[in-house]
Amino acid sequence: MSSIKIAFSKFNLRDSFGAWWENATKKQRIAFRVLLIGFFYALPFLDNPILGTPETNFQSVLFYPLAVYVAMAVGLNIVVGKSGILDLGYVAFFAIGAYTHAILGTFYGVSLWFNIILGAAFAMIAGVILGLPALRLRGDYLAIITLGFGEIVRIVALNLEITGGAAGIAGIPAPPNIFNVTFDVLDPKPHYWLMLTFIMLVVWMYIRLGKRRPGRAWEAIREDEDVAEFMGVETTKYKLWAFILGGAIGGGAGAIYSSQVASILPDYFTLNVSILVLACVVFGGMGNIWGVVAGAILLEYLPEKLRFLSETRILFFGLLMVVMMNIRPDGLFPRKKREKVYDKVTGQEISR
Amino acid sequence: MTKLLEVNNLTMEFGGVVALKEVNLHVSAGEIAALIGPNGAGKTTVFNVVTGYYQPTKGDVLLNSKSVLGLKSNKIARLGLARTFQNIRLFGDMTALENVMTGSDSRNKVGLVGSIIGTSRSRQEESLSHSRAAELLNFMGISHRSGQLARNLPYGDQRRLEIARALALEPKVLLLDEPAAGFNPQEKVELGELIKKIRDAGFAVLLIEHDMSLVMKISDRVSVLDFGQKIAEGTPSEIQNNQKVIDAYLGVVDNAS
Amino acid sequence: MDFSILWTEFFGLTLDGIVVGAIYALVSLGYTLVYGVLRLINFAHSEIFMIGTFTSLGLSIVFGFTGLEEPLGIVLFLLVFLVMALASGIVSGMSAVLLEFVAYRRLRRRGASRLSSLISAIGASFFLVEFYRLTTESKDWDFPRMLSKDPIFSISSAYFTLDKIIILLGAFGLMFGLDRIINKTRLGRGIRAVSQDEKTAILMGVNVDRVISFTFLVGGVLAGFASTFYMLFYESTKFNVGFLLGISAFTAAVLGGIGNIRGALVGSFVLGLIQQYSSVVLGYNWRDVVTFVILVFVLLFKPTGLFGEALQRARV
Ligand SMILES: Nc1ncnc2c1ncn2[C@@H]1O[C@H](COP(=O)(O)OP(=O)(O)OP(=O)(O)O)[C@@H](O)[C@H]1O
């Protein structure tokens, strides 16, 4: 048992792939990227007994939960993984985006293309209103406040008229065709492709930010907020940016989601969603974008594939979070490279 | 000489504990000022107050003759006070280079949007941060650690990395809190030389240190704290012959070692 | 908004507010005690309470109560109730100890970040909720009425029923007991020592592991008793009963000043009253929003709460 545990805590896919990537030529890297992206766009056509899901339509599984959760996990990763801000109310941003499109699209005829942006914008505004005061607080207080925020948004949606109360909003419009691709409820492919594009945009943005000044500021804040301050990092500003950028991604994803499902109700936006997204981030490896993507895919796909997991997924996810934090806090794909370690006192290299 | 950092009548109380009482200190351009005193004398508390971590009960802190009281720590840091920590506090999961770059970032202007778009300024500043950080690692003699995670570095290199990170802010005054703690005599000598080089490069230094021979060798001026009060100030030789200091401090060290 | 009900029902609402506050108090003590020794919010504490409610419920089923029989006499009832409360206290207390062992201990030893500990606790919390959801089939479970709820006497609109009286007396008894434990026993003094200064406590020879286990035990036992009182008062439970109750109790702890025992008690009664009054003024649907808003405002504007000592910044 303990040797299994050691093997599990030592195994590192990132390093083996990382080694290949370091040595790859430019052409190889481009080829790899193209293949990967092509694979994801082609996924809806790869519904076969090996990949397919037994209970549910594979193509709709690709959209929800897979793509939706990957998008949210990527967004939450900026907040929790990169900056170390524990946000337990992430679903609120998703809900704000979803209701933005549901209300503006259904009652005012605003197209999804605007509503993705508006949903993100409203989520950002909510993020500023909540974050500006709340981000001053210590981590565990912040966790509770965000948790409360998530619930408040749901309760408000439950009690307002414009949101349709408990019955929610139905008949949410899909966007008009582009290139003969029809967006509708029956065919989830176009929405999947849309979400995939959204995800790629977000990942691209994240990578740019991550390896530049904001990325360093976020990591410094995660590592030691006081020291970051002493080193001239405007911690409040960067924490707020992380919070609202994460929120904007949740909002955009929410708008696309509501367009695909065509009807939403407050029950879709419970605390469970926040926790499932958190589990994806934790499982994949906080702060490592590829780990988070892979983690979200695995965690959302497996319950659809394996029947015994679908009913009990939250049970397993909860357990998973405890186990991961106990024996592998860096997640399945840690963000950092394995490397030489030195004895703190003697300066001798320690072999691991 | 111009006084870069001035501490006037500083009093700091924690609940009932008076950690600092009416302390006056200053650091002038081009000097290495030392702050010594027995354990618990209040040395680190001085650093914590001047860098804006604690609000003093009374008194004022001037940087370039302007009060920095009430400013946020990050603002004070960018105005010219950078520090190291008695118990090393690096960004453990970042590489040595990234640690230092985080420091040099404080001199940059580019914001979030610029970083996403990748404006020419953002690219310029990135490469500037990068080269400056690499230079500083080289200066501290740890350029071979550049790509390693800070928490995996050997102890001595962690201390050196802290200094490099603080220097990256290009501070007016560099605050060093026991930088030689845990060093062997040879390393202490080297560190002393390095601190002198830092001063000669144009950074004033305020040094907290327990090792008397190091302090006496490199400091231009020494202030002594005891139970939160300044009991003496002067050149190293004056301090060495000051009876009050010998009573309060040197005796303690002799007993301990 | 309708203030007229507030006036006509004022005494009744006040009584209920105090009763609910007493239940919150017992739960919020668990948050505050654990916060004292770990400097962490125990996210899974609400589930410790939830486990207690199902323990009481389970015993009522084992005893064969259906809720249709004649109410018990007071002596017999007290006997049955005491058994239930003790069992819930023991089960919740043991669960809390186990929780600390599984979700916190290793992380604490490793010196893991606060973030890791929080995530671990949240994971444990969700595991427990989901486990109970699956095993109790997501149903509302009714607790049989074993005691007549006819009022004994009344003051204006405040109807004093036996259950309310028992809860108030029981809760005050437990608080008194806790006070004795914290101040008079060795482990209790250990809790205080670790809360004040862990490093010094270790130097003084305090076994921190044991003190922390003991803290979880005490907090868990109190939550267990609280759960039986809750069942007596509300007569129903569900797998997610801990969520809102936990938030309320936590809010109460923060309101009083987290880490401060007296504060937790006062905060609980204040919150209980505010909830009762506001739910008739704004409508019951907004009760939980009111709680959150209070929590947010306290944390933002007076994070030390009503009685908290100024939280020192960590030393650098
Ligand atoms: N945050 C705080 N809360 C309460 N007391 C504090 C705090 N910070 C410092 N003190 C007290 O102030 C006094 C001075 O502490 P300080 O750390 O400044 O001493 P020092 O001179 O740096 O000692 P050393 O040589 O051991 O580092 C000590 O008595 C310490 O206990």
Ligand SMILES: [Mg+2]
């Ligand atoms: Mg010190």
